[in-house]
Amino acid sequence: xxxxxxxxxxxxxxxxxxxxxxxxxxxxxxxxxxxxxxxxxxxxxxxxxxxxxxxxxxxxxxxxxxxxxxxxxxxxxxxxxxxxxxxxxxxxxxxxxxxxxxxxxxxxxxxxxxxxxxxxxxxxxxxxxxxxxxxxxxx
Amino acid sequence: xxxxxxxxxxxxxxxxxxxxxxxxxxxxxxxxxxxxxxxxxxxxxxxxxxxxxxxxxxxxxxxxxxxxxxxxxxxxxxxxxxxxxxxxxxxxxxxxxxxxxxxxxxxxxxxxxxxxxxxxxxxxxxxxxxxxxxxxxxxxxxxxxxxxxxxxxxxxxxxxxxxxxxxxxxxxxxxxxxxxxxxxxxxxxxxxxxxxxxxxxxxxxxxxxxxxxxxxxxxxxxxxxxxxxxxxxxxxxxxxxxxxxxxxxxxxxxxxxxxxxxxxxxxxxxxxxxxxxxxxxxxxxxxxxxxxxxxxxxxxxxxxxxxxxxxxxxxxxxxxxxxxxxxxxxxxxxxxxxxxxxxxxxxxxxxxxxxxxxxxxxxxxxxxxxxxxxxxxxxxxxxxxxxxxxxxxxxxxxxxxxxxxxxxxxxxxxxxxxxxxxxxxxxxxxxxxxxxxxxxxxxxxxxxxxxxxxxxxxxxxxxxxxxxxxxxxxxxxxxxxxxxxxxxxxxxxxxxxxxxxxxxxxxxxxxxxxxxxxxxxxxxxxxxxxxxxxxxxxxxxxxxxxxxxxxxxxxxxxxxxxxxxxxxxxxxxxxxxxxxxxxxxxxxxxxxxxxxxxxxxxxxxxxxxxxxxxxxxxxxxxxxxxxxxxxxxxxxxxxxxxxxxxxxxxxxxxxxxxxxxxxxxxxxxxxxxxxxxxxxxxxxxxxxxxxxxxxxxxxxxxxxxxxxxxxxxxxxxxxxxxxxxxxxxxxxxxxxxxxxxxxxxxxxxxxxxxxxxxxxxxxxxxxxxxxxxxxxxxxxxxxxxxxxxxxxxxxxxxxxxxxxxxxxxxxxxxxxxxxxxxxxxxxxxxxxxxxxxxxxxxxxx
Numbered sequence: 007x008x009x010x011x012x013x014x015x016x017x018x019x020x021x022x023x024x025x026x027x028x029x030x031x032x033x034x035x036x037x038x039x040x041x042x043x044x045x046x047x048x049x050x051x052x053x054x055x056x057x058x059x060x061x062x063x064x065x066x067x068x069x070x071x072x073x074x075x076x077x078x079x080x081x082x083x084x085x086x087x088x089x090x091x092x093x094x095x096x097x098x099x100x101x102x103x104x105x106x107x108x109x110x111x112x113x114x115x116x117x118x119x120x121x122x123x124x125x126x127x128x129x130x131x132x133x134x135x136x137x138x139x140x141x142x143x144x145x
Numbered sequence: 146x147x148x149x150x151x152x153x154x155x156x157x158x159x160x161x162x163x164x165x166x167x168x169x170x171x172x173x174x175x176x177x178x179x180x181x182x183x184x185x186x187x188x189x190x191x192x193x194x195x196x197x198x199x200x201x202x203x204x205x206x207x208x209x210x211x212x213x214x215x216x217x218x219x220x221x222x223x224x225x226x227x228x229x230x231x232x233x234x235x236x237x238x239x240x241x242x243x244x245x246x247x248x249x250x251x252x253x254x255x256x257x258x259x260x261x262x263x264x265x266x267x268x269x270x271x272x273x274x275x276x277x278x279x280x281x282x283x284x285x286x287x288x289x290x291x292x293x294x295x296x297x298x299x300x301x302x303x304x305x306x307x308x309x310x311x312x313x314x315x316x317x318x319x320x321x322x323x324x325x326x327x328x329x330x331x332x333x334x335x336x337x338x339x340x341x342x343x344x345x346x347x348x349x350x351x352x353x354x355x356x357x358x359x360x361x362x363x364x365x366x367x368x369x370x371x372x373x374x375x376x377x378x379x380x381x382x383x384x385x386x387x388x389x390x391x392x393x394x395x396x397x398x399x400x401x402x403x404x405x406x407x408x409x410x411x412x413x414x415x416x417x418x419x420x421x422x423x424x425x426x427x428x429x430x431x432x433x434x435x436x437x438x439x440x441x442x443x444x445x446x447x448x449x450x451x452x453x454x455x456x457x458x459x460x461x462x463x464x465x466x467x468x469x470x471x472x473x474x475x476x477x478x479x480x481x482x483x484x485x486x487x488x489x490x491x492x493x494x495x496x497x498x499x500x501x502x503x504x505x506x507x508x509x510x511x512x513x514x515x516x517x518x519x520x521x522x523x524x525x526x527x528x529x530x531x532x533x534x535x536x537x538x539x540x541x542x543x544x545x546x547x548x549x550x551x552x553x554x555x556x557x558x559x560x561x562x563x564x565x566x567x568x569x570x571x572x573x574x575x576x577x578x579x580x581x582x583x584x585x586x587x588x589x590x591x592x593x594x595x596x597x598x599x600x601x602x603x604x605x606x607x608x609x610x611x612x613x614x615x616x617x618x619x620x621x622x623x624x625x626x627x628x629x630x631x632x633x634x635x636x637x638x639x640x641x642x643x644x645x646x647x648x649x650x651x652x653x654x655x656x657x658x659x660x661x662x663x664x665x666x667x668x669x670x671x672x673x674x675x676x677x678x679x680x681x682x683x684x685x686x687x688x689x690x691x692x693x694x695x696x697x698x699x700x701x702x703x704x705x706x707x708x709x710x711x712x713x714x715x716x717x718x719x720x721x722x723x724x725x726x727x728x729x730x731x732x733x734x735x736x737x738x739x740x741x742x743x744x745x746x747x748x749x750x751x752x753x754x755x756x757x758x759x760x761x762x763x764x765x766x767x768x769x770x771x772x773x774x775x776x777x778x779x780x781x782x783x784x785x786x787x788x789x790x791x792x793x794x795x796x797x798x799x800x801x802x803x804x805x806x807x808x809x810x811x812x813x814x815x816x817x818x819x820x821x822x823x824x825x826x827x828x829x830x831x832x833x834x835x836x837x838x839x840x841x842x843x844x845x846x847x848x849x850x851x852x853x854x855x856x857x858x859x860x861x862x863x864x865x866x867x868x869x870x871x872x873x874x875x876x877x878x879x880x881x882x883x884x885x886x887x888x889x890x891x892x893x894x895x896x897x898x899x900x901x902x903x904x905x906x907x908x909x910x911x912x913x914x915x916x917x918x919x920x921x922x923x924x925x926x927x928x929x930x931x932x933x934x935x936x937x938x939x940x941x942x943x944x945x946x947x948x949x950x951x952x953x954x955x956x957x958x959x960x961x962x963x964x965x966x967x968x969x970x971x972x973x974x975x976x977x978x979x980x981x982x983x984x985x986x987x988x989x990x
Contacts, residue, residue: 039667044575095754097565097601099572105605108665109658110750 009145011071012138018064019131025057026124033117036107043104051100058087064130076133083126243733244779247794248786249981255794258866260842264736264792266722268697275336277382277720282307282702283832284722285743288734289654289698291726293688298778299731300770304685304743305648308831309704309718310641312678312944316716317377320387324715325361325378329353332649333386334378335719337699343371349699349721350651382720388705388713397707398581398642400434401481401528402441405519408502409446409510412535416618417589418502420625421533422495424632429492431637432484433709440491441481441522444498445515446507447540454490455479461494463501469514469541474521481522510536513543513569516584516602520577527581527643529675530608531635534599535590535616543569548817549593555814557973560757562817563824565598574605578664581643583675584608585635588818589616589628596821607644607663607673609680609829611635612822623919623948627887630946638944641676641706641714651698653690660684660746660828676706679944681831683746692724729779735792741799742835745827748809752824761809768800769987776988787985801980802840802870802967812973813964826887834886834943841885841965843868847901848879849931855938862938863931871968871977880905883965884939884947890962891921891951904928911953918951 029050036046065084068077094101107113243264247255263279266287283306290296296303325334327348337349344357357373364375378384404425406418432438444450449469453462453476464475474480484491512534519530537545548562565571577584585608588594596612603610611631616624646663647670648656656669661682663671671682692698704716725731744767751760772789780788789796807815808823827835849863856862868874868881875881877894880901893902893914904926908914921933940947952958963969970976975983 037668042666043664044579095564097568097571097598099568104575105571105664108668111657 008071008141009138011067011073012134012141015064015067016131016134016138018060018067019127019134022057022060022064023124023127023131025053025060026120026127028053029120030117030124033113033120037113037117043107047100047102047104047107050102054091054101058084058091061087073137076130076137079130079133083123243735243790243792244729245791246780246784247789247791248784249789249794249797250786250978250985252794254869255798256867256869259864260867261738261795263738264734266734268721268723272337272697272721275380275382277718280308280831280833281311281313281383282309282700282718282720283736283739284700284720285736285739286731286734287722287736288725288730289692289722290688290731291693291724292691295726295728295731296688298728298774300767300774301731301735301740302685302743302747302767303687304683304739305700305720306681306683306739306742306832307648307702307718308681309646309702309716310639310676310678310680310706311831312639313383316383316385317381318385318387318714319377321360321378322389323358323360324386324388325355325358327351327353328355330649332701333703333715333717333719335699335701335717336379336382337697337719337721338379340374343373346373349697350649350701352652383716383718386715386717388715390713392705392715393713397711397713398527399437399439399711400432400640400642400709401439401523401526402432402434403481403519403523403528403530404440404442405515405530405532406442406444406498407446407510407512407534407536408444408450408505409507409536410505411508411510411590412446412533413499413502413505415535415589415616416625417533417535417616417628418499419618420629421632422498424629425636426492426495428633428636429484429488429495433637433640434484435710436483436485437711438484438709439481439526439528440484442494442498443515443519443522444502445511446505447509447511449511449515449518451475451480451518452494453479454482454487454494456482456486456490458490461490461497466518469511472514472518472521474518481526509540510534510538511541512538512599513573514541516570516573517542520573520580520582523577523582524580527674528583529640529642530577530582530584531587532584532602533587533589534594535588536592537590537594538599543567543573545595545598547593548595554816555812557812558758560752560811560817560820563597563757563821564753565601566595567598570598570601571605574602575664577602577606578672578674581674582606583673585611585675587611587613588822589613590818591615591617593816594818596818596825600821600825604662604825605664607675607680609662609677610822610825612818614816614819622917623950626919627946627948634944634946639678640709641704642674642709644673644676644704644706646671646673646676646682646702646704648684649701649703650686651692651695651700653688653692653695654686654698654700655689656684656686658685658747658750660743660750662829673704673706676704679831680829681835683743683828685743685747695724697721697723728774732775732779732790733792735790737793737796737799738832738836740796741803741839742827742832744800745803745806745808745835745839748803749824749828752809757809757811761804761811764800764803764809765984768797769984771796772984773988787981787988797981797984798967798977799840801975801977805964805967805971805974806839810974813971830886834945837884837886840967841870841883843870843874844882844884844935845876845879846882846891846932846935847898847905849928849935851931857938860934861931862934865935869968870966872963872966882936883962885965886943887945887947888961889936889939889947889949890958890965891949892962893951893953895954901928905932906951914951914953916956919949921949921951 032046032049035041061084065080068080090101263283264287265273285302285304290299326332330348330351332348332350339347341347345354346357347354361373363370364372366377367375442452448465448467451464453464466475523530537547545566548566584602584606586599586603588596600610613624613628615621618625659665662680663673666672700720702718707713744764748760748764751763775790776788803809808820808827826838844865849865851861851863854861854863877896879894880897881892883890895911897911902908905928906914907922907924950958952962968977
């Protein structure tokens with residue numbers, strides 16, 4: 007049972023890692039001018055909700071299986087994702103808005119956010135891996 | 146500098162006055178040497194700007210590019226390496242006046258009597274002579290700080306304000322087979338490059354050494370060889386190139402104009418349709434374009450009406466599409482027709498249009514669907530869409546709700562609903578921008594129309610917004626006159642199609658925020674489907690790397706556009722500014738008007754993203770921080786009082802003016818649409834007109850004399866002094882004219898001299914001044930001529946038409962006039978003196 011939870015979280019975490027990398031690649035494409043703002047933002051906006059769902063799934067799993075430390079580790083990021091999604095002003099075309107992305111250094115801040123998430127997910131990946139192996143051994 | 150002081154209406158004709166054709170001469174083309182740029186490589190629409198560069202050979206000849214007062218070493222460097230003594234000398238000469246300490250609490254008459262000129266950057270005389278004119282390109286700090294930390298210490302924003310497509314009376318136009326550009330950063334050659342020897346030039350933005358192409362060595366103006374630094378491209382900071390075919394993504398588009406008209410009951414009530422049709426009929430031959438010009442019309446209420454104007458029809462045919470959820474074009478062509486071929490049909494349509502809808506009872510308005518239909522019609526070619534709307538769109542896609550709460554108009558706290566309610570108009574504007582369609586919005590309504598959402602359609606498609614609140618053909622004749630004159634300017638002014646603009650800076654500086662009506666397609670490429678001469682732009686910069694071994698930095702704005710005659714042109718403006726490394730030098734070069742303009746743009750952004758009170762606090766803090774920094778770091782002797790350098794003495798006054806501006810004021814009842822429109826104008830207007838909006842000019846006009854008058858076109862135009870905006874200056878015995886940009890008020894004092902009343906206004910006494918007087922009668926007296934000449938001169942300097950209102954104490958508009966008296970105390974705002982005390986208190990904390 008424990009192992010199953012961790013295997014699931016591991017898979018989820020992998021998906022989140024791939025998603026972070028995709029965000030970083032798309033944003034750096036925009037920076038280097040390989041795609042235009044509209045294409046970039048529509049690509050990224052498509053994956054905002056799946057990312058949120060993935061993160062919340064991981065958090066819920068940890069809550070249900072009562073691993074409090076890892077739950078508390080996941081909670082801030084899930085809360086941030088939800089906050090970011092809810093706080094989009096009505097006139098904007100999603101979290102990534104093509105008219106605003108080149109203003110006020112938003113491109114840089116999105117890039118930084120994606121990098122931080124990547125580092126965080128990698129950390130979580132190793133934690134889940136370790137816990138999964140522990141759980142498998144103890145079974 | 147006189148070449149730029151011509152009246153705005155004096156358009157540069159399509160055939161420029163100084164056209165220089167440069168023959169191709171000896172041309173060896175290097176095989177395969179086409180350099181495609183790194184810019185604009187986005188997949189959908191990109192401008193692949195390539196250049197074929199010929200090989201340069203031959204011996205070097207040590208020719209210095211600019212003549213300096215001191216001798217230059219052979220093979221000499223250009224302005225990039227000024228001798229230190231020269232730099233010190235030029236800075237010293239301007240330091241005393243700009244840094245003169247002013248105690249704002251004691252000196253009351255700070256406003257100069259004439260309009261404030263832009264500060265001159267302290268560059269050597271010969272560089273400054275050819276520098277770009279400040280009306281076109283202006284920086285908030287005319288001495289650029291060397292490091293970001295120095296800029297942070299100065300606490301002033303660093304940015305540029307441009308007016309790149311301004312109507313210029315003299316513009317050198319160059320037709321050349323090669324346009325010389327830097328190989329790495331693609332900067333156009335400009336007066337501030339340095340020629341290392343005769344055959345090589347060093348870019349002033351990226352410092353790369355480039356070769357001078359063979360044909361550039363020949364100078365057709367002086368018919369000499371071997372003096373590339375005398376060519377017009379290197380002698381003029383503002384220049385226009387005729388672009389060869391490498392600069393075109395597709396064949397240059399024709400001028401296409403589509404008019405989308407609201408014909409609901411409300412619209413017909415206001416009577417704007419008559420004025421529009423008359424105006425277009427009058428100006429139909431003056432529409433900019435050539436033989437390929439196309440026009441089309443769409444009218445809409447709850448259904449969309451198209452007009453088949455095919456040549457050969459006896460009269461225009463109206464096609465009605467009522468399926469507004471899924472709009473389609475009823476016929477594939479002949480909705481947009483060639484103007485020259487179908488002119489009679491178009492004129493017939495315009496004559497019959499007002500009467501067609503006279504009896505309409507439709508109250509609904511399907512603007513969203515009309516815009517979609519118009520976009521479908523224009524997307525194959527691109528062009529300009531002019532939308533006339535008189536009510537809130539309430540049907541179909543893009544329908545809007547009335548969000549304004551009239552009780553919140555005078556709210557002392559935050560104002561809600563400053564941002565769009567829906568992203569429909571933004572999305573549509575981006576679609577339009579992608580197809581090179583610009584949407585101009587004319588809003589003529591008395592009710593709330595949610596300009597915050599509707600304005601998006603123009604903002605991101607490089608269009609412009611015009612607002613005529615409470616427009617009515619009978620009740621509001623002043624607005625009617627303004628609409629007529631504005632329409633005339635709108636239909637006949639110069640226009641550029643499918644344009645892009647790029648602003649480049651010297652290595653080390655980078656642009657991080659843009660203000661204005663355009664879409665930022667990539668890091669510094671602005672997509673402008675239409676460029677018009679009345680649009681201003683602003684950008685904010687930061688210093689990424691220290692500008693350590695540079696004496697000067699340069700900025701270049703290049704605007705690539707298709708003229709209305711189908712010619713692809715590039716207008717290039719280059720500005721050069723010195724770099725300084727001491728805080729007092731940074732302060733001495735501060736341009737208070739440019740700083741105010743940029744702060745206004747930043748405050749509009751802050752109001753929309755955060756809140757209005759945040760923006761107000763930020764503006765006050767800007768004044769506090771910069772004066773604190775001055776006091777702590779620059780001032781050697783600490784005196785009591787509120788001390789400011791002479792160049793920033795008007796800064797608190799302008800900040801107070803911004804806080805009392807319609808866009809940012811709280812506590813006074815302001816309609817939401819008017820507030821949002823004021824915000825749009827602060828971002829859109831070029832600096833000169835924005836400053837009039839922020840701080841109107843007040844003149845006394847009942848004692849105009851010819852002393853110091855200007856003589857323009859054989860008319861004598863009196864030049865009265867500019868007065869402070871305080872009721873102290875308003876005397877009961879005088880008449881005063883306030884120029885507030887889009888509107889002018891002529892206030893008559895109660896005991897005004899009867900001479901003025903009879904000679905200028907044509908009325909026998911004060912009581913007989915009519916209430917709604919909006920025109921000065923044309924009387925044959927000297928005073929009337931002088932007054933009318935002065936008012937006409939003020940009006941000529943603007944591209945829009947300011948309406949004039951004559952007001953007395955009992956007039957309804959007196960409140961509007963008094964609200965512009967910035968230095969006075971009101972129920973909800975501080976007086977100027979109280980504001981200064983507040984600043985002083987905050988600074989000494």
